[in-house]
Amino acid sequence: MIAEINQKTCNAMLSHTESLEDELTGDFFGTLRYFPYMRGLHKILLKYAVSYDKAFRSAIEGISTDEYFDMEFWKKSKNNYGEMDAFLSVENVRIGIDNVYRCPPFDDNAQLIRDAKMMNEWCETEEMLLLLVAREEDTRKIYIANCRKPHFQKVHFGYITWENIFLGLDLIETQTRYEEIIVKDLRELLKAKGFMSFDGFDDKTNIDGGLYYDFG
Amino acid sequence: MTLGENLHNAFDVVFKTMQSIEKLILKLQNEIDDECYYKPTERFLRYGSEKDYRGWVNWSFILLYQRKADGDIMGNGWINAPVYAVEINVDPENTTEPIIYIARYNFGDTSTWASGVSPASHNIFYNPLHAQYYFVEKKLDDSTTIIMYKDGLPDKVKSAFWNLKYVYRKELKLANINAGNYKAQIFSAIEDLSKLK
Numbered sequence: 484m485i486a487e488i489n490q491k492t493c494n495a496m497l498s499h500t501e502s503l504e505d506e507l508t509g510d511f512f513g514t515l516r517y518f519p520y521m522r523g524l525h526k527i528l529l530k531y532a533v534s535y536d537k538a539f540r541s542a543i544e545g546i547s548t549d550e551y552f553d554m555e556f557w558k559k560s561k562n563n564y565g566e567m568d569a570f571l572s573v574e575n576v577r578i579g580i581d582n583v584y585r586c587p588p589f590d591d592n593a594q595l596i597r598d599a600k601m602m603n604e605w606c607e608t609e610e611m612l613l614l615l616v617a618r619e620e621d622t623r624k625i626y627i628a629n630c631r632k633p634h635f636q637k638v639h640f641g642y643i644t645w646e647n648i649f650l651g652l653d654l655i656e657t658q659t660r661y662e663e664i665i666v667k668d669l670r671e672l673l674k675a676k677g678f679m680s681f682d683g684f685d686d687k688t689n690i691d692g693g694l695y696y697d698f699g
Numbered sequence: 700m701t702l703g704e705n706l707h708n709a710f711d712v713v714f715k716t717m718q719s720i721e722k723l724i725l726k727l728q729n730e731i732d733d734e735c736y737y738k739p740t741e742r743f744l745r746y747g748s749e750k751d752y753r754g755w756v757n758w759s760f761i762l763l764y765q766r767k768a769d770g771d772i773m774g775n776g777w778i779n780a781p782v783y784a785v786e787i788n789v790d791p792e793n794t795t796e797p798i799i800y801i802a803r804y805n806f807g808d809t810s811t812w813a814s815g816v817s818p819a820s821h822n823i824f825y826n827p828l829h830a831q832y833y834f835v836e837k838k839l840d841d842s843t844t845i846i847m848y849k850d851g852l853p854d855k856v857k858s859a860f861w862n863l864k865y866v867y868r869k870e871l872k873l874a875n876i877n878a879g880n881y882k883a884q885i886f887s888a889i890e891d892l893s894k895l896k
Contacts, residue, residue, distance in 0.1 A: 689700055692708035696797070698719035699878040 504584040508568045509556060510672055511648075512580065514665060518655065520552040520573050527643070527651030532614060534641030535630055542610045542639060548574050562604055564597040576610045577602065579638075583617040583625065584645075584676075592629065599634040615642040618678070645678040713756075716797075720760065720787055726881060727762050727785060736886070737765045739777055744821040758790035761824050763816065766893055776814035781805050783889050784824050787873065793829070797873035801885060802828050803892040805864045812861070827866045836868075843895070844868045867892050 515524050528543050552573040557566045569580040579602050581594070595613070602611040613635070615626055626642040629635070652670050657663045673679075700708075724743055731738070744761040748754025762785045769780030786800040804824065827846050830836035833856050836846045846866040848857065857863065869888045876884060 688705065688709075690705050690708035690712060692711050695712040695715035696719045696873060697715075697877075698722045698881075 504568070504582050505557070507584050507672075507676065508580075508582045511669060512554065512569045512582075513556065514669055516554050517665060518662065520546070520548060522656040522658075524571075526654040526656070527648055528614075530654060531647035531651050532641050532643045533626075534639065536635070536639045536641065538610075539612055539639035539641040542576050542612055546574050546576055550574075558601075558605070560597075560601045560604055562600070564600045564604065565594075567598065567601050570605070572609075575608070576612060577606045578612045578614055580614045580616060583615065583621065592632070595625075595629050595632075595640075596634050599638045599640075602638045611638040613638050613640050615640070616645065616648070617642070619644045619646045645673065645676070649673040649678045716789070720789070722878070723787065723876070723881060724760060724762065726878070727885070730882070731764070732882075732886070735767055736889075737767050737772060737778060739763050739765055739782065740816045742816075742818055744816065744818050744824060746821045746825065758788065758793075759821070759825060760787045761785070761821060761828075763824070764889065766889070769893075773810055775810070775812055777809040777812050779809050781893070782809075783892065784828065785885055785889075786824075786828060789873070799871045799873055799876060799885065800828055800868055801871070801888040801892065802866050802868040803889075803895070804866050807862055807864055823860055823863075827860065827863055828868060833860075834866075839867070839895075842869055843892075867895055 518524070525543075525546060532539070532543060534540055552571065554572075555567075555570045557568065558570040559566050567579045568582045571578040571580065579598055581598050595615075598613050602613060615622060617625065622642045622644045626640070630640050649670070652666055652673070655662075655666050657666055728738070728741065728743070740763055744763070745757045746754060746759060747757060764783040764785070765778040765780060766783070767778070770778040772778055782804045784800070784802045784804060786802070787797070788794075788800060789797040802824075804827070826832060827834050830846050833849055833852055834846050835849055836844050839845050844867070846868060848865075869892060871884055871888065
């Protein structure tokens, strides 16, 4: 357990954080790609994506496609702004996903400015949304610090927490045994990362009050 | 058993166990063989964090020793020789039962070190001991494990760990240790580790 917490300080030394973030992005969003948008990701975003920008919510609510949707990973900017963790194209909406896992970026501003620039680079007439994904404890802080910045006038900025994504998995409509297995695996993945919010106390174990360590 | 009773029992067991751990720590601090062993710091190292529930309880207690046979105590309060750690670890994510780890840390030259160790330096000893992140472990034999750096790490990682070179580790089950046998069990493990190259 100490190891988990220690990671927060140790990660400053290496780009270990980046590979963990990439792994999570690939594992989670890569798998969600196998569900039609409306039955899968849409359910989660509709219920749990948050934004002060009304246009963000209405863009999400306006999607009603039965068509195939496109998701690109680590899409590179030709103008050297970096990479977007995931870039979703569905109907006329483009959603950039910035997955911030473990340590929040040391300079939140710079990363998000680059994200907004990338959205402008790749989109012409489409609705541009930027979705920040992070742990409960970090997301809101980063969002509030940045949501009123000028680069988010044309790009609509919102966020979702990993803990709520975990809950959102329950909303996915599975139609086959195989889809149930996929959702179960995603649940286990997020559980292993510790993304479960408070859900009452566990009463499965039976502790014997007489069995404690006695040094003598 | 109701949930309430179960929780009561759980906290009670933890509380009573902590009492015993405190007794063990006091012995390990005050009743060691002064002729043979030196304590570079009087305090034991532990990890705590208010921000994260996993830091609300102390799962790991580390005591440090050096062997007087390995050299003289320098002006900075260290002997220029390996540092031995005894860790009482009750972290349920660590193993299936609480373990006492005994480890030898080969740092190289300790003459440039400042004196003392702050409890906040817990992770300097904890991370290598448990082969976390920058470290990997390999069994040397049935009872000894060696822990080394992963390949290709930059120098700044090694200097962050006080220029640690490698660690040897043995383990004992906490449940088997009591007031009658702790000294023999723990310090004979230190002596066994001191004989390794």
